[in-house]
Every structure is written in structure tokens, then in C-alpha cells.
Amino acid sequence: MSVANDVDVVVVGSGAAGLTAALAARESGCERVLVAEAEHVVGGASRLSGGILMGAPTALQAANGIEDSVDGLFHEYLAMNGWQVEPGPVRAFLEQAGPTIDWLVELGVPFEPWVFPAGQESVPHGHMVRGSGDGLIKALHAACRERDVEIALGRRVDRLVATGGRVRGVAVGDDEITADAVVLASGGFCASPEMIARWWPDGLAGGDWAYYIAGEGAPGSRGDALGLGASVGAQITGQNRGLRLLHTGFHRDFDAAPPGWLVLVDGTGRRFIDETSHYGVMDAVIKAHGERAFAVFDDRLLRTPGIADSKWDRTGAYRPNYNVDLIDRKVAEGAVRSAPSIAGLADAMEVDRAVLEGTVRRYNEAADAGHDDEYLKPAEYLHALETPPFYAVELRPASLAVSACGLRIDGGARVIGEAGEPVEGLYAAGECTGGIIGPFYAGSGNSLANCVTYGRIAGLSAAGASKDHSKEQVP
DSSP: OOOOOSEEEEEEOOSHHHHHHHHHHHHTTOSOEEEEOSSSSTTGGGGGSOOEEEOSSOHHHHHTTOOOOHHHHHHHHHHHTTTOSOHHHHHHHHHHHHHHHHHHHHHTOOEEEEEEOOSSOSSOOEEEETTHHHHHHHHHHHHHHHTTOEEETTOOOOEEEEETTEEEEEEETTEEEEEEEEEEOOOOOTTOHHHHHHHOGGGGTTGGGOEETTTTTOTTOSOHHHHHHHTTTBOEEOTTOEEEEEEOSSOOSOOSSOOTTOEEEETTSOBOSOTTOOHHHHHHHHGGGTTOEEEEEEHHHHHOTTSOOBTTBTTSOOOTTSOHHHHHHHHHHTSSEEESSHHHHHHHHTSOHHHHHHHHHHHHHHHHHTOOTTTOOOGGGOOOOOSSSEEEEEEEEEEEEEEOOEEEBOTTOEEEBTTSSEEEEEEEOGGGEESSSOSSOOSTTHHHHHHHHHHHHHHHHHHHHHHHHHHHOOO
């Protein structure tokens, strides 16, 4: 006679991936679903996110007259990543991302009525949750309470319970909880310098400037799932991948959308990109330019309100690292380089005068002509650098946003073992997985969509495993 487990499904982590997994399992007929959260607050890093989800096709897209398809998104996603992702699991992700957004709407997650370009995609598929990540978590948490999903806070799982090659539960110290299936959704590892050094060395390219943008708010992002998975022979994939944002080094305000009027040059003084490019593009391109850049601008641009700031933030209200008071203070402290001429600025930047002067001359000619022949920057953000003093802010890809190395999964969110077969009873979703987010961050919402979509897939798969297990029980 076999003995029933304590719960049907146990989920490790209460971020977007964990809560959607729990809800999906509950809606699939599992009566006993437990979420174990290491910290003392629900939400993890998801609670601090921008609340953007990418997906297609969706009812919101249709309502906005946008025609989109899974095929188009899939081919674009693979092309962006140079095919360096797991095609099968990525296809499953993109096939379910749109339906998952529609499902979230039905659950009561409040979305803004519009859909927008969340990156360099050809068709807009960015969906914004009202209230950002906090709004998403509050809605999911409320749905969990309504469905009697139990959430245990302050319970950091330290090992998996496994016998006979099957995962049968989790443990916190001497306290074991047996389950028909386990879903790992404990987030990434950006809060662990040791894990970053091991699995994402490029995350430390910014040197002592590097910091985790959700560090104080999401201390649980320390890579627990990698150790738990490794204990049962799980594969790890996606090494040295993640999303970094360009950072000034003197201010830690989140700055994903810097002003479009900046002129970005590399360590030689040459432009290398359209300065209004999405941060995913910035991260990918900066690697080829020595992991270091300078934002160059003049006094008029700094001090004139109303100049078009960013195509990602058209309000112009979001300029945390380029406001007058901060720049003036940092010039006085020596953290921002300033000079009365471009030649003098080149000296302060320690780059060749002729190179920087030539860069600025060509840029000014483009601004006067209203067309950027070199990098095709939109005309509304082209503003000549003419009014001294001139400024240069050093930038490094040092703001760590998302880690993308983790447990390898298949399209059903089953964790894959070293021999290539699924680890029985074990599923994973979200930032603790690898192979879904590639070397190129496809746009705002790439990570959060991965969380909720694979969270839902994992919950459905775990529920199926639980039902299969219940059939094996002898009354």
C-alpha cells in the first residue's frame, strides 16, 4: 500500500513563475498546492519589475488592430539570438505566451489597454500590467488566496527529497514535505557575487561598478535552484548570459531609457550605435566595444527642458542620471569629465583629439541635415553638440537586471538530467532556467513573459504528474 503525499504540488518561490505555476496546478484539479518562499514577502524580483510581458497573438493585440503570429515572433526571436537558444522549449514558450497573457486577463491581472513595441521587434507585442510588477504580483497573490493556495513565507528550501531516481518533495532543515511533483521557481542569482563569477562572468565586466538593480528588494535571487537541481543530476545551460544595463557608476537609479540626445562613443572616441536603441541591443553591442563607453553631450542639451528625451520614455520625466543638479555636482567631484572644447574633452577622456572631433563633426552635420547616415538615429533625437562646456559620462554595462543561466528544461518545463532524460517529478520555470533567454535580450518583457508562461506550463505539467501519481495510489 502506498501512502499519499503531504501535498499534490510544491512550488519553490513566490515570484511570477511560482505563483502562476501554483495557480495553473490548482486550476488543473490539484487540491493541495503549497508555495514555499525563502523570504518574508511574496513576489521576489518580479514584484520589482516593470510589469511588461511580450507575447503574440493576444486579445489585446487584436483590440488594437495588431496582426501578429507565433511563427513571426519565433523566427524573429531565433534570428535575434543567432539561433543560440533551445528551439523546442523556445517554440513552446512563444506558442503559450499569448494565451498566457489572455489567461492572466481572465484571472484579473489589470493590463493597460494599449500594446507597444517593447524592443526592436517588427510588430508590437509589449503588454503592460497596470501597477507594473507589483500590480502583477498583487493580482496573482489575490488569485492564489481565492483558490486556497497555501504560501509559506520564510521557508528556504535547502534540499530536494528524492528516492529511486524520482523527486518526491522538498526539505527545510529537518522538515520534509512530500509531493507528487516539485516546481522550482526560485529566481535567478544576481544577488550572489559568487554565482555571478561562476556562471555569468560577463556580469562582472563593470568591475566594482556592478550592482543588482533589485538587490535590496530581492535578496532571494541567489541561485538556489541551480544547487537543488544539481543534487539530482540536472543539466545547467545558458552559461555567461544575462541582461546588463549601461550604468554611470555614480548613481544607482534604474536608468533603462537614457536621453536620446546623448552621443555614445566607445573607448576610442568613435560612435558605435544608434543612441536610442533598446537596452537589449546596447548590452549586445557594447561587448564588441571593450565593455566601456562615454555619453557625450553639451550644456544646452543638459539645461534645456522639453528636448525629446527617449523613445522609450516620451514623457521626458525620467532622467535620473542626466539632470542638471547631479551632473554639476559630479563635475565638481571629478566623476564627470567636462571641458570648454571637444579637443579638451578628448584629453579629459584620454582619447585621440582628431577621432573625437571627427565624430562630433559628423554627428553635427547629421543633426543639421536631419538624417543620420551612419547609425540611422531618428531625426527627432538628433541635436548638434555646439554649446560649451561639453560633458562626457563614462558608462559600463554594470547594472545587472536578469541572469539567464539555469536548469535546462524541455517544452513541458520538465528538468533535464545529465543523461538527457527528464528528472522524474521535477519541473522548473522562470529565471532559474536556461536556454530560453539567449545571448540577445529580445525586448522588455522577455524575462517576465518567460516567468509567467513557463510558470503556467510547469503548473499544468506538475498537475498532470500529480494525477498520474494519484492513479498509482492503492486505496
